[in-house]
Amino acid sequence: MDILKKNYFELFGLKVSTQLDLKDLDEKFTLLQKQFHPDKYSNSSDTEKRIALQISSYLNDGYITLREFVTRVEYILKIKDFNTDESKTLFDEEFLEEQIDLNESIEQLKINKGGNDKVNVLTLDLTKKMELLVVSINDYLSRTEYDMVWKNLAKYKFYRNHLIELEPMIK
Amino acid sequence: MSLLQIKDPKTDVQSKQRFVVGIDFGTTNSIVCSYENSNFKHYEHNGNDLVPSSISITSDHDVAVGSLLNDKDTSYYIPSIKRFIGVDDQQLDYLKKYNHTFTNKDNMLALNVFDKDYSVVDLSSFIFNFLKDLAEKNENRSLEAAVITVPAYFNDFQRQAVKNAALLANIDVLRLINEPTAAAIAYGLESNSIGKFVIYDLGGGTFDVSILSLEEGIFKVLSTDGNTILGGDDIDFIIANWIKDNCKHLRHLDLSTLKDHAKNIKEQFNNTTSEINYSIDNHDITLSKGLFRELISPIIDKTIKIVKSAINESGIDQNDIDSFILVGGSTRIFEIKSRLREVFNCNILDDIDPDKVVAQGAAIQANILSGNSKEDILLLDVLPLSLGIETMGNLSEKIIPRNTAIPIVARKTFTTFKDGQTKLLIHIIQGERELVSDCKSLGRIILENIPPMVAGAPRIEVEFQIDADGLLSVTATEKNSETKASAMIKPAYGLTDSQITKMISDANASAEEDMSARRLSESKVEAERVIYALEQALDTDGSELLDESEYDVITSELLKLKEIANGNDFMKIDNQIKVLELKSEFYVERRMNRSIQSLIAGRGVDDVLE
Numbered sequence: 172m173d174i175l176k177k178n179y180f181e182l183f184g185l186k187v188s189t190q191l192d193l194k195d196l197d198e199k200f201t202l203l204q205k206q207f208h209p210d211k212y213s214n215s216s217d218t219e220k221r222i223a224l225q226i227s228s229y230l231n232d233g234y235i236t237l238r239e240f241v242t243r244v245e246y247i248l249k250i251k252d253f254n255t256d257e258s259k260t261l262f263d264e265e266f267l268e269e270q271i272d273l274n275e276s277i278e279q280l281k282i283n284k285g286g287n288d289k290v291n292v293l294t295l296d297l298t299k300k301m302e303l304l305v306v307s308i309n310d311y312l313s314r315t316e317y318d319m320v321w322k323n324l325a326k327y328k329f330y331r332n333h334l335i336e337l338e339p340m341i342k
Numbered sequence: 343m344s345l346l347q348i349k350d351p352k353t354d355v356q357s358k359q360r361f362v363v364g365i366d367f368g369t370t371n372s373i374v375c376s377y378e379n380s381n382f383k384h385y386e387h388n389g390n391d392l393v394p395s396s397i398s399i400t401s402d403h404d405v406a407v408g409s410l411l412n413d414k415d416t417s418y419y420i421p422s423i424k425r426f427i428g429v430d431d432q433q434l435d436y437l438k439k440y441n442h443t444f445t446n447k448d449n450m451l452a453l454n455v456f457d458k459d460y461s462v463v464d465l466s467s468f469i470f471n472f473l474k475d476l477a478e479k480n481e482n483r484s485l486e487a488a489v490i491t492v493p494a495y496f497n498d499f500q501r502q503a504v505k506n507a508a509l510l511a512n513i514d515v516l517r518l519i520n521e522p523t524a525a526a527i528a529y530g531l532e533s534n535s536i537g538k539f540v541i542y543d544l545g546g547g548t549f550d551v552s553i554l555s556l557e558e559g560i561f562k563v564l565s566t567d568g569n570t571i572l573g574g575d576d577i578d579f580i581i582a583n584w585i586k587d588n589c590k591h592l593r594h595l596d597l598s599t600l601k602d603h604a605k606n607i608k609e610q611f612n613n614t615t616s617e618i619n620y621s622i623d624n625h626d627i628t629l630s631k632g633l634f635r636e637l638i639s640p641i642i643d644k645t646i647k648i649v650k651s652a653i654n655e656s657g658i659d660q661n662d663i664d665s666f667i668l669v670g671g672s673t674r675i676f677e678i679k680s681r682l683r684e685v686f687n688c689n690i691l692d693d694i695d696p697d698k699v700v701a702q703g704a705a706i707q708a709n710i711l712s713g714n715s716k717e718d719i720l721l722l723d724v725l726p727l728s729l730g731i732e733t734m735g736n737l738s739e740k741i742i743p744r745n746t747a748i749p750i751v752a753r754k755t756f757t758t759f760k761d762g763q764t765k766l767l768i769h770i771i772q773g774e775r776e777l778v779s780d781c782k783s784l785g786r787i788i789l790e791n792i793p794p795m796v797a798g799a800p801r802i803e804v805e806f807q808i809d810a811d812g813l814l815s816v817t818a819t820e821k822n823s824e825t826k827a828s829a830m831i832k833p834a835y836g837l838t839d840s841q842i843t844k845m846i847s848d849a850n851a852s853a854e855e856d857m858s859a860r861r862l863s864e865s866k867v868e869a870e871r872v873i874y875a876l877e878q879a880l881d882t883d884g885s886e887l888l889d890e891s892e893y894d895v896i897t898s899e900l901l902k903l904k905e906i907a908n909g910n911d912f913m914k915i916d917n918q919i920k921v922l923e924l925k926s927e928f929y930v931e932r933r934m935n936r937s938i939q940s941l942i943a944g945r946g947v948d949d950v951l952e
Contacts, residue, residue, distance in 0.1 A: 208722070209809065210517065210720060222930065222934060232750060
C-alpha cells in the first residue's frame with residue numbers, strides 16, 4: 172500500500188523540518204481523516220474496511236508523532252536512518268553534575284512546598300536552556316551531524332522532565 | 343462496497359433508507375431509538391421507553407426481559423446485568439455482594455439459574471434481543487444494524503462482551519461508541535455548536551467524563567476519565583445512612599428499604615429550593631437543602647476531581663471550556679449543576695433528557711454510518727485505558743498509552759531467550775498501574791511454531807491493532823524466517839468468530855428456515871451494492887487506472903456476480919462477492935492512493951522531500 176510507505180511528513184504533505192505549523196498539520200490531519208476514517212467505510216467491503224483501518228491508524232500515529240517536538244525530531248532521525256539507540260548517549264561530566272544539582276534543587280522545592288519565586292526562576296532558566304537546545308538541534312540537523320542532534324535531544328528531554336516536575340508547583 | 347466514497351460526491355448513491363437504531367445498554371435501563379427525517383423515535387414497551395435492564399427466568403427456562411412478565415415468586419430475577427460485564431469469577435469480593443450462584447461458561451462469568459449456566463453475554467443478549475424485537479414490532483420491518491453505546495471507561499474485555507452479546511442477538515453492530523461521545527453528538531447536532539466541551543455523565547453506578555472539541559463536523563475526544571463505582575447509588579447510600587443515624591424509630595429498616603426512601607428524597611430535591619418533609623411509616627423526616635448539600639458534597643467533590651484531571655490530561659486550559667453537557671439521571675440533582683457552575687464558571691447544557699441523550703446520539707450516529715444521512719460528521723475517539731504487556735518482575739510495559747487517538751496500531755519486536763525455543767507467551771493487560779496484578783488481564787497469547795534458532799535470533803513482530811470500536815486484535819509475524827507466517831490471535835477471553843456463529847445458529851436452530859430466507863435477501867442486497875459501487879467506479883476512472891487486461895478481469899467477475907445474484911444460493915453469492923472483492927483489491931488501493939494525492943495537492947514531490 173503506497174500510502175503506508177510514505178513517511179509522516181510526506182503523508183501530510185509537509186516539509187521535513189523540526190519546526191511545523193501545527194495549525195497546518197491539524198488541518199491536513201482532519202482533511203485526511205475525513206476521507207479515511209473507518210466510519211466512512213462502514214458499508215464497504217472487508218478489503219476497504221481493512222485498508223481504511225490501516226490508513227486511519229497510520230494517520231493517527233503520524234499526527235501524534237509530528238505534533239510534539241521531541242517525537243518529531245526522533246522521527247526525523249529515524250527517516251535519516253540514524254540508529255537512535257539510547258545506550259549511545261554519553262553525557263559530558265558538566266551536564267551530569269548539572270543534572271544532579273537540578274534534581275537536588277527540585278527535591279528541595281518539593282520539601283519546602285513553595286518558594287514560588289524560586290520555582291519561577293528555575294522554570295524560566297530551564298525554558299531558556301531548552302530554547303538554546305532547539306537552536307543547536309536545528310543547526311546540527313542542517314549539517315547532518317545526527318549523533319549531535321541525538322545528544323542534544325537527550326539533554327532537551329532531561330530539561331523537559333524537570334519542567335514537568337515543576338509544573339504542579341506553579342500556582 | 344463504497345468505492346464511491348472516494349470519488350466525486352456529486353454522484354448520488356442514495357437508495358432507500360436503511361432501518362438502523364441506536365441502543366443505550368444501561369445498568370438500570372436500556373433504550374432503543376431511531377432517528378429519521380430529523381425525528382427521534384423512542385420505542386416503548388408498556389408505555390415506557392425506558393426498558394429495565396433486568397431479566398427473569400422461569401424454572402422451564404422461559405426468559406422475560408424488562409417489565410418482569412414472569413411471576414416474581416416462581417421465577418429467578420436478575421437486575422442490572424451490565425454490572426457483571428467484565429467481572430471474572432475470581433473477583434469474589436465484588437461478587438459476594440450479590441445473591442447469585444456464579445460459575446464460568448465459555449471463559450466468562452456465568453450465573454447458574456435453575457441448574458443451567460447463563461454467561462453474562464448470554465444474559466445481556468436477552469436484553470438486546472428484546473430491544474431488537476421492540477423496534478422491529480413497532481416498525482414492522484427487520485432491523486438492519488445498530489450503534490451500541492458503552493461507558494467510555496469500559497476496557498477491551500467489557501467492550502468485547504457487549505459486542506458479542508449484540509451479535510448473539512443477531513444485531514449487526516455498526517459501531518460501539520462511548521456514552522459521553524454519543525451525548526456530545528446529540529447536543530452538537532442540535533445546537534451546531536463549536537468549542538470545547540466537558541461531558542459529565544453521572545449514572546446510577548458509574549461516573550464518566552470526556553473532554554471534547556467540536557469543530558465543523560469533527561468531534562474530537564481529547565481525553566476521558568472516570569470511576570466505575572461512583573454514582574447516584576452512593577448518594578442514596580449516604581442519605582439512607584443519615585436516616586438511620588438520625589431517626590431511631592427507623593433503625594430497624596433494612597438498608598435497601600432505606601435506600602429506596604433516600605432515592606425519593608433525593609429526587610424531590612430536583613424541584614425544590616427549600617427543605618423536604620418526608621414520611622416513612624408515619625415518622626416524619628425533615629431534611630434541609632443546606633444539610634442535603636453538605637451530605638452529598640463528598641460525592642460531587644470526587645467527580646470534580648476527576649473532571650479536573652481529565653481537563654489536565656486533555657492539554658487544554660480550564661478557562662477554555664465552553665460548556666458542560668450533563669448526562670445520566672443523577673445529573674438532575676440541582677446541587678450538582680450549581681456546584682459545576684461555581685467551580686468551572688461555564689455554561690451548562692441540560693435541555694435534552696439526560697436519560698435519553700445517549701440513545702439519541704447513538705441513533706444519529708447509526709443513521710450516519712448506515713449511509714442514510716448526508717450529515718458530514720466525523721467522530722475521533724481515544725483509547726480509555728493504557729494497553730500494555732507484562733515484562734520481567736510482574737511489571738507492566740505500556741504499549742499504547744491511554745487517551746491515544748484510535749484507531750491505532752503499535753508494534754513490538756520480541757525474541758527468544760533459549761536456543762531452539764519455539765513458543766513465546768505474551769500477557770496482555772490494560773490499566774494505568776505499574777504492577778501487572780493491579781491491571782486488568784486481557785488474556786495470554788501463545789506464539790507457536792517459531793522456527794528453532796539460537797536464542798535471540800528470531801525477530802517476532804507483534805502488532806497490536808485497536809480498531810474504531812476500541813477493540814484489540816493481535817497479529818504476530820516472524821521476520822527472519824522465510825515463511826513470514828503471520829497469525830491473527832484473539833486473547834483467550836474473546837470468542838472467536840466461529841464460536842459466535844455457532845452460538846448464533848444454536849440460538850436460532852428452530853428458526854433456521856427464516857434465517858436462510860433472510861440471509862438470501864441480505865446477500866442479494868449486498869451484491870447489488872457491490873455491483874453498483876464498482877460499476878460507478880469503473881465509469882469514473884476505470885479506463886484511466888486499469889490496463890485492458892485488468893479491466894477485463896474485474897468486469898468478468900462482475901458479470902459472474904450479476905448472474906449468481908439472480909439465483910437463490912446465498913453461499914454462492916457471498917462467495918462471488920468475496921472473489922470480486924479480492925480481484926478488485928488492487929484497484930481499490932489505487933483509487934485510495936490517488937485520492938490521498940489529490941488531498942494534499944498543491945505540493946510537489948520536491949516540496950515534500952526537503
